[in-house]
Every structure is written in C-alpha cells, then in structure tokens.
Amino acid sequence: MARIAFILLSHKDPKAIIEQAERLTAAGDYLSIHFDARSKASDYEMIRAALAGNPSVAFAKKRVKCGWGEWSLVEGTLAAVEAAVEAFPRATHFYMVSGDCMTIKSAEFTHDFLDAEDVDYIESFDFFESDWIKTGMKEERLIYRHYFNERTQKWRFYTSVEWQKRLGLARKIPDDLQIMIGSQWWCLRRRTIEWILEFTRRRRDVMRFFATTWIPDETFFQTLVRHMVPDSEIRTRTLTFLMFTDYGMPVTFYNDHYDLLLSQDYLFARKISPEARELRRRLGALYATEGVEFKISNEGRSLFNFLVGRGRVGQRFAPRFWEAESTLGRERELLIVIAKKWHVGKRLMARIAQATNIPSIEYLFDEEGTALPDLGGIQTTIEKRTRHRRALMRMLFDYFETDRLAICLDPDNLDLLRDFYADRSTTRLLEIETEFTDDWIRGHAMRIGLAGERTPEDAILKLIPAIRSDFYFESDRIRDADFEHSYLMRETDSAEENAIPLAKFLSIPEERAVEIARSENLYCD
Template sequence: MARIAYILLCHKDPDAIVAQAEQLTAAGDCMAIHFDARASTQAYDRIRNALKDNPNVAFAANRVKCGWGAWSLVQATLNAVQVAVDTFPRATHFYMLSGDCMAIKTAEYAHWFLDHNERDFIESHDFFASNWIKTGMKEDRLIYRHFFNERTQSTLFYASYSLQKRFGLKRDIPADLQIMIGSQWWCLRRRTIEMILDFLQKRTDVIRFFSTTWIPDETFFQTLVRHLIPKEEIENRTPTFLMFSDYGMPVTFYNDHYDMLLGQNYLFARKISPQAHELKDRLGALYASEGVEFKISDEGRNLYSFLTGRGRVGRRFGQRFWEAGNTLGSERQILLIACKKWHVAKRLVHQIRSETEIPCIEYLFNEEGAPLPDLGGIEATLEKRSRHRRAVLRMLFDHFGASKLVLCVDPANLDIIQDFCADQAETHVLEIECEYSDDYLIGHARRVGLAGENSPTETVARLVPALRNALAHESELIRGAGFSGYSLMRETNTKAENGAAIAEFLGVSNEQANSVLRLDYLFAD
C-alpha cells in the first residue's frame, strides 16, 4: 500500500505546522520539514520540540534562506527530499506541500488513489511552445545567469541582466534537456525521486545551470521528471487543487468552501485562509477518517469563473464594484497635483487640508507607504492600488463622503492623469513647475538609482543635463495633452499669479487660495 512522505516547505506559524504534521502523520504517513532559515531560531526550536517524539517526522539537515524566484527554494526542496529518502525507506511517494496546503480527501482515499494510479503527478509543459508564462521575461530566464534575488536585490538583478544583454553574454541550455515548466506542487514515486538524486550526482552541470536561472522551482523538477521518466508514466497535472484569479493571484479558500473542495479530483488544496479555523478543523479531522465516499464533480474552476464573472449581490463572490461601472460619476471632481518635487506637493496638500474641507491624498500611486484609510485591503500595496485605480478612488470618495478629492501624482505618470481625465468625473490638473538646482538633480539621480552614493562626482555631474531635459519633457507632455481643466503654478511666479491658479484648481475664493499659499518655504529644498 502507498505510504506518503510529505515534503513540507514552510516559513511561518509554528503552531499550524505542528498541527499539520500531526494530522498528516496520524494515519501512518511521514513528513520531512524544511523551515526557512530566514525565520527565527525560536520558531524553529518550537516546531522541533513539539514534534521530537514523532518518529514519522524528520527535518532537513541543512536549512537555507529561501527567496521567491531563487534557486534556494529548489535547494530547500532537495534537502528535505534527501532526508525523507534516508529516513523513511518504506515511503513509496513523495508529495510536495506548503504550510498553506491541507488535505481535501482522507488518507484512505489518498492511498487508494496512488495505488491505482502508478504514475508521477507533476504539471510540465514545454517551456517555449506553451503559453504557461503569460507576461514578462521568458527565454531570458534561461539564457542569462541570474545571481541576485529579483525581489530583495532588484537593482543588482536588473543591472546584471542588462549588462549580460548588452555584451551578449548568453549561455547554452544543456543540449540533452527539453526545458519544461509548471506548478511546483507535485507527487512523485520513490523510483523517480531516486533517479533524480542519482542524476544530479552525475550531472553537476545541470545544477549549475538551474541554480542561476530565474524562478527555477517552476522548471527544475518539471524538466528532470520529463527527462528521466517515460511520458506515459506522467500525469501532467498537479495533485493539489489551486486556482488563480484573473490578476494572477492565488485564490484563497474559506470556511464555506468545504463541500466544494471535497468534490474536486485532487488530494490537497492550496491556499487555505489562516483565518478559516472551521475549515481547517474539518479538513484536519477528515484526513484520519475511514469509509468516506467522495462524489467527484470537479466543478471548482468553472464555478469560480462563472461566479466571479457574473456576480451575486450581497455574496462573497458578488460582482466587483469596479466592474459595475467604469466611471467615478459625473458629480465628482478629481483634483490632480502633478509635481516632481514630492515635498513641495505634500506641503501644498497640508495647507489645502488646513484651509479647506477638501480631503487630500498624497502620492498613493507612487509611494508604497502613502498614508491611507483602511479600504478593506485593496490599499495594502502599491501594486494593488495601481491595478485598481478607479476602484481605490471610488472607495476614497465613499470613505470621505466628499464630492472633491485632491491627489498627488508624479509628472512621469502621464497615463494616470490621462486615465482620470477620460473619466466622466470632472478632472482638474494643477502642474507645479519647480526650479531644479544641480545639487537637487544629483540627489534625484541617487534616489532613483541612476547613481550610487559612492559614484564619482564627475560621473554623476554628467547626468545633470539629461535629467533636466527629461523633467522638462515630462512637463511638455502634460501641457501638450491639452487637458481642459489644466492650471499651472510656477516657483518663479508671484503669489498673486499662483493664488489665481490655486483658486481655479480648487474652485475656492481668492482669499482661501491666498491662505493656502501663505507658506514662505513652500518651494524650499
């Protein structure tokens, strides 16, 4: 009978990991755990102490610091696989899991399923011929060497990538390998795992190649299984049920998904919400149950697509409000302040708040830490805010209960200005034209990564004319767009001229506008 060795990669929530290990080993299966070395020693010790008396749990001998898209994720997997092979000689299958996964079938069913399906379960599609990669880098993941983590060392990552492209430093893909790509969640037979480990002992060139590819957890096992195992012995799918939204984000499952999950033709599901305590309790109890019959309907993905597309009023899958209408409403006014010197715009915004009742938001589409009210999570990251611009504004208008809203935007983001000016809402644009000293431009070059703190002064000085021209060009594009509600403030203008621009922009009296501009240091650097 099948006996599963679970390969668990995790990095948080020690109590949940202990519960997961105890649930999955209670039916005679076993588990090898790799706990991210970036996590605290105290958390790791807590897990080890809680599971030290469980003979069906082992820990990877070498913990590595894992990073998204990096080789470290594959190395962590290999470390856990090796300890599982050595510690559990009776294990027949090795099943890759994360801390967000839970069984949606009983152990009895899982063993029966694997006994009656003598094959490896792994999603693997041709890297070049398939459409698995939707956007972004594709071939360049492989033919260039990626030494740095794209998320934590983005400047070094893209600098290294650009240099290799400039100098044509391409490399060859191992000639005998057909590169495959797919989900990292798989279940492989013992013979397959042992063949992979033996292969890697002989082919250190393959390890060298994948260790400098980008996002190798989507290609490494997928490629090696196809290279070593006959096609007819591979089920080209993951045994773990997972879905992605139309924005490429993993769909999270909640308490009311229990019945739907049990009907899917999968053994596990990812990802279970940390707050879905009832769902976790029910699935945890399910795994050790016996005699449960599962009616496989496998409608999960189609149901999700239908409900998110159609919408149900008042339900969790209700129509997304930014799809209900593509306008903010003609009764609303969007007041955009376009200023390259963010501190100048922020000072002006502070004065507008003080002298008027118009709510103001600073650079919410430019600055990750822009102060925002709680909008239910859509405001949590710059990526989310940028993806759902009009949705964010609708929520801000509703939150403040106002018909006017002031926003700051960088002049480089002409697309944002154009987007809101195309809305039925009444949009006004106030451009603030500042003077730029050489010292300011040198500091700007360092802030945006065009120069480092240790770059020679003469090297940075050569950037100044180009930067000055670039900023002037941004301003020309805004003026050339011909926005109907356009106003202009200049650092060199008189207070009366700038006051008139503020009065027109905000729709307030000249007296209020002059109060807004009473700061003597508005343009100071």
C-alpha cells in the same frame, strides 16, 4: 499500499506545522520538513521540540535561506527530499506541500488514488512551446544568469539582465535537456526521486545551470522527470487544487469553501486561510475518517470565474484599430434577436427566415459550431469573429447579397450591441423574455460547467438564485442602454400581443407577425 513522505516547505506558523505533522503521520504517512533559515529560530525550536518523539517526522539536515524565484527554494526542497529518502525507506511516494496546504480527501481515498496507477504526478509542459508563462520574461529566465532577487533587489536584477544582453553573455541550455515548466506541487514515486538525487550528484553542469536560472522551482523537477521517466508513466497535472485571481495572486479558501473543496478532483488544496479555523478543523478530521464517499464534480474553477465575473462588467472606451474605418454600410439593416434560451432564439430565427426570406445566422458570436460560409478564415473561431466583428458582418451582407440580415446574440454581449449600434447602418433589436425554471437553470449550470452530476444538492440550490439573478442583470443592462429600435417579446404574452413588437422589429404587417408568433412549441424546453 501507498505510504507517502510529504515534503513540507514552510517559513511561518509553527503551531499549524505541528498540527499538520501530527495529522498526516497519524494516518501512517511521513513528513520531512524544511523550515526557512530566515525565519525565527524560536519557531524552529518549537517545531523540533514538539515533534522530537515522532519517528515519522524528519528534518532537512541543512536549512536554507529561501527567496521567491531563487534556486534556494529548490535547494531547500532537495534537502528535505534527501532527509525523507534516508529516514523513511518504506515511503512509496513523495508529495510536495507547503504550510498553507491541507488535505481535502481522506487518507483512505488518497492512498487508494495513488495505488490505482503506477505513475508520477507533475505538471510538465514544454517551456518554449506552451503558454504556461502568461506575462513577464520567458527565455531570459534561462539564457541569462540571475544572481539577484527580483522582489528584494529589483534594480540589480533588471540591471544585471540588461548588461548581459548588451555584452552578449547569453548562455546555451544543456544540449541533452528539453526544458519543461509547471507547478511546483508534485507527487513523485520513490524510484523517480532516487533517480533525481542520483542525477544531481552526477550532472553538476546541469545543477550549475539551474542554480542561476530564474524561478527554477517551476522548471527543475519538471525537466528532470520528463528526462528520466517514460511519457506513459507521467500524468501532467498537480494533485493540489489551487487557483489564481486575475491579478496573479493565489485564491485563499475560507470556512464556507468546505463542500467546494471536497468536490474537486484533487488530494490537497492551497491556500487555506490561517483564520479559517473551522475549515482547518473539518479538513483535519476528514483525513482520519474511513468510508467517506466523495462526489467529484470539479466545477471549482468555472464557478470561481463565474462568481468573480459578476459585477465586473467592463466597457471599451475606444474602438479597435481594425474597426475604426469599417462599417456595415449606411443603407444596411442588422436585425438582432436576443435570447438567453438559445433554442428559443433559433426557433424564432428559423420562422423569420421562412416567413420573410431575410438571411439569418444563429449565435455566431457565442457558438463555435455555427454554420458560416468560408470568408477567408475570419469566421473560423469565435475569437476572430468577435475581434473583427464589423468586417465579418460586412462580408456576410456581401455574401448573401442583401441589405437586411438577422442574427442571434446571447444577452451577455452588451459590448457587441453597443458596437453595432454605433455603426452607420440601422440596427434593430428584439429581446425574447422567457421564464427560467429551477430545472432549466440546473441544466444550464451543468452545460456550462458551473456544476456537475455529483455537485452537492445544497450547492446547486445556492447557485440557482445567483444564476437567475445574473440573467435578469444581463437583461436590465440591455434595457438600461436604451437602444433605438428596441423591442420586447414575452413568453407570458399572447401571440397577438407579441405580434406588435415583432411586426415593428421586422417591418412587416401584424397579420404576418401573428403567424410567426403563433409558431408551435416556440418556448418549449
């Protein structure tokens, strides 16, 4: 059975560290602690005294003053790893955690999970080919030497880099290493850890290289593991659940996140708020519990993005440069059908095309697989279609050799609507107002990843009103925009009533509009 030696990097909250050590070791696992040398000596002495009689706890022999982005973080980690290897010969796995991490599964589940596959868990992506680094310097992290901390010595940090550039002091990356990058929260087998420690003693040149790179805790272990372990024995993922906001800050979890955390496909979570005492108590008790069945739905990130996105409706204040001089054409007419239920929008679009011979295209800005003619590549992805929206529509008018074209849009595309209405062409809008049952919203949540088959029922029941409210909010935004030539069909209205706005939208007689509005199963789910 797996026996885990947790490698704990910490710098604060000694009471929480003591509780974490007692909780983890009570389940038969081990803990090796590195406590930042910058922290209070009294806090370190408190931890040592409280855990002195626990044979399953070890301490790094050397305490390092750690700084974010510095080699000192790797140095402190290696010190704790070395102490763990020496103190716990029965440990099969070494799992990196921080003082802000907590288990979100039971010890029983965690051990069974690690026993299931003889592999290492570590994010390990190609440094240069992947898009893991979103902003800031990239190659400069490696080819220049970094002696100053960017957060505490900003001027020295950037001045040093600039002078190295001017003097041509870029260095070579070791020839036999493919630099990898990923999260610092890994779980490695004992054999892998022993190989790494042996490598650190043998390859002093590599150690010197990483010692002056920037943010080496994201590259050091990630590179060495990929260098030593076959691909088939690496799972390129972390077992610690963490999320970041749009501002690059880690998301903090509180008392009401308990059910969400348990349903994620991870063993630990970071960061747990120090104030979330009830959450800490419940997660702590969970680790020692046996026989718990976890329903993994893994919707945490998509749910977070959905909830954060509500209320953050932004607008562009200037046209894109590729749109500045493009127009669909003054004599052309764009007909837009707005429907949240895509199957309803598609059915109506098919009947319109049948009855009027107006060329129609379904959700081209919402659905990647929408059938489109070859327009030289501009149509290949939703991103390209949206970026070059006016050019795309102009080409579609030309392709179909028409001055009237109909498309479907999801109601969350207010930005697109504003842009089309700002064009010299005539734009007409028909919104289809439908009813949303709880069952349909439940299915919608599963289709877009907000919920899974194993999402707890109480979580779904809380989510349904929020999603329904979001639908109404999207519709209200469109109506508040007060677009010209805007019409509304309602599922609850009769075909004769709906024929009136439909006739105006299509500029056809009401008799023909009634035939379209009477389409069989138009609103059927």
